Amino acid sequence: MSKSVCFYFQVHQPDRLRQFRFFDIGNDFHYFDDFANRTILHRVASRCYLPANNTLLEMIRRHKGAFKVAFSISGVAIEQFEKYAPEVIDSFKALADTGCVEFLSETSSHSLASLASEREFQKQVEEHASMMERLFGKKPVVFRNTELIYSDDIGEKVASMGYKVMLSEGAKHILGWKSPNFVYTNALNPRLKVLLRNFNLSDDIAFRFSDRGWADWPLDADKYALWLAESLKDSDIVNLFMDYETLGEHQKASTGIFEFIQALPDAVMRQGMDFCTPSEAADRYQPVAPLHVPYPISWADEERDTSAWLGNELQEEAYNKVYALEKSVLETKDDKLIKTYRMLQESDHFYYMCTKFFSDGSVHSYFNPYDTPYEAFINFMNVLSDFEIRVNEKIKENKQ
Amino acid sequence: MRVLMFGWEFPPHIAGGLGTACYGMTKGLAKNGVEVLFVMPSASGDEDQSAVRIINASDVAVYDTCCDVNDFLSKVRFLRVGSNLHPYIDPQEFTELVEREQRSQSSEFKFYFRQKYKFSGKYGANLMEEVARYAMVAGAIASQNDFDVIHAHDWLTYLAGIAAKRISGKPLVIHVHATEFDRGSNVNPEVFRLEKMGMEEADKVITVSNLTRNIVINKYGIDPSKVVTVHNAVDFSGRSSLSVSRGVPEKVITFLGRITFQKGPEYFIEAAAKVLKVCPNVRFVMAGSGDMMNRCIRQVAKLGIADRFHFTGFLKGDDVQKMFSLSDVYVMPSVSEPFGISPLEAMKSDVPTIISKQSGVAEVLKYAIKVDFWDIDALADAMFALLNYPAISKVAIENGREEVDNLKWDAAATRVKAVYESAINGK
Known part of the structure; x- marks a missing residue:
């Protein structure tokens, strides 16, 4: 063959x-x-x-x-x-x-x-x-x-x-x-x-x-x-x-x-x-x-694991906070909010918070709108905070 | 009475709190019948001159009689300050500076003294040089003008004050707004030496708080009998109120200032995490920037409170006012703060305030809650109380406003005037 x-x-x-x-x-x-x-x-x-x-x-x-x-x-x-x-x-x-x-x-x-x-x-x-x-x-x-x-x-x-x-x-x-x-x-x-x-x-x-x-x-x-x-x-x-x-x-x-x-x-x-x-x-x-792959692998960086998105405390925090919202977002039954929620899950938001500058920095900086991972984190969390307020408002509205 | 005052900045050109203090004080002095001749580099002409006559140091052409360097030096006994000890210099700048220094060493005085030397007026790479040149111009000004006493603000102008004193023989009062021990973890020996020299040469030393007075006495070894505390005041005239649409439903607790070690940002974060454990309906804001900012962001992420803890970065213009009007509690957990004017601004904006006992402003405020900067539990307690017990925040707001309104520059200037009098009378 x-x-x-x-x-x-x-x-x-x-x-x-x-x-x-x-x-x-x-x-x-x-x-x-x-x-x-x-x-x-x-x-x-x-x-x-x-x-x-x-x-x-x-x-x-x-x-x-x-x-x-x-x-x-x-x-x-x-x-x-x-x-x-x-x-x-x-x-x-x-x-x-x-x-x-x-x-x-x-x-x-x-x-x-x-x-x-x-x-x-x-x-x-x-x-x-x-x-x-x-x-x-x-x-x-x-x-x-x-x-x-x-x-x-x-x-x-x-x-x-x-x-x-x-x-x-x-x-x-x-x-x-x-x-x-x-x-x-x-x-x-x-x-x-x-x-x-x-x-x-x-x-x-x-x-x-x-x-x-x-x-x-x-x-x-x-x-x-x-x-x-x-x-x-x-x-x-x-x-x-x-x-x-x-x-x-x-x-x-x-x-x-x-x-x-x-x-x-x-x-x-x-x-x-x-x-x-x-x-x-x-x-x-x-x-x-x-x-046998007991722990997740990926095609990113030297490590070929998930550390490009979940490798530091900023990324962990942002990721945890996003998925902590899942239940309440679905509870709103609001298509626009659910759609925005999915857009906030894009892996790129977490990628921008990566602090592994040295080995794969050039790949990370490509298409990256932020100067530092810290700015990426602050901006994302501000957006997420606003989003959470919208979600809670909608839930309250639905109950009335 | 006429005073020759050496400052570094004046509204509207302000890089720090010093300019605001100088402005308030000169206005207060004018009301007390004291005439002020204010000397500063790079006066751009749009300063408020209603209370003072501003001499732009860049405009002073030095007298012919002073053209002879040796003659000038014998009158002033001038201190040559090498710029090589400037704290924020990188190796390349260092080399360039040294080369330039070597080239110009012999001709420097004559060259610059024949023309009006342009001061940059900002704290820059050749800061030490500028301080030294400023002192030379000060000597010239001292010989041209008539005055009873000299008043120099902070170490940048101490040398100028000394030069003016040597030339005129008039008494010198120096005003300590901050010492090198408040600025960073490393004490720059050159700055320390200049500060100590200024304090020793002065007839009277004014400190902005007893906290600073103790540093002056203990760390610089200055005779306590000539060190007097005059607390700063605050001037809110000409301030317009802002209407801000409030986006967040929760109450907001704010830290506003440089995010550096001396301001104690990490204690604020630790206390925030404690408060959030028991009452999640509150947001924390850290406004400002500084060398500890990234570390603080990581700390917030690690504590898992980033959805309730926000960073704004450096706030400009109206945003500061906006931030105060969005705040429900203001916290200044400084590790070391000679005075600290921002709690007064917060209280003026009807924001109940928590300050550290290690700040100078704690000496004059009764209606701010005071905690040790390291006592995170006490800080968290105070935050929780101001959020949840309306009675205490009401007391803090109402009395706080009154308290701040009573901190008038007129009164502070009266005390400054008394210091002048004792310096002139040699007491």
């Missing part, structure tokens, strides 16, 4: 908060910086989403079904597209129509709900799945959690929601000597298959592609295809998972990233490999072993 390359791109843009001062608490219900959100979305759409979608569409047509990719688009991003750049949705629909593109399921608000609340998690996943079905005509069968966060328990929960495949990170501290290039199963429910990201080969494109200090710069498609083939010598599938913004935004068009991607399918097929989507991969390859 031929060996496969599986591409999945993450599409997400957060709802950045505006500066919300103590004096605004109780006086102002407008939390989000619409100007920044719109400006950044337009910029990324023109540099990445639109040209990259065009490139992929053209590649799929040229290779007549042999080239395939998968996307996970957060519900937050979808809503921003609908509001500010509907043409991006259309171009994703055009990709969906080729039949060579799989859309994955995730939490609609790109949240950490899988760690905090089963009910919230399930709700957000269902919301996202129906959004995908509405837009692209198919209910997703593969799940990818926010930032590839995965543990045995989360996997089991996802399996119970009817998913057959879940994506995660090929974290070294989990795999040890094992290779990420096989299909694994969840340790609690063997019916859920797990695909693991090959972070070395993924990061060669996502982080190192334009790094002139890198020994392998410049990277071309043939050299890269050779690496893929070597990596797959004794294994089945190599999973290349990365942010979609890699194409054109993180790696600018001037670095040659688009030309690289365009040349890749031919180079890969010349090495005797093919492309598949995550659901095809799970059908095609036999799982080799259960994967």
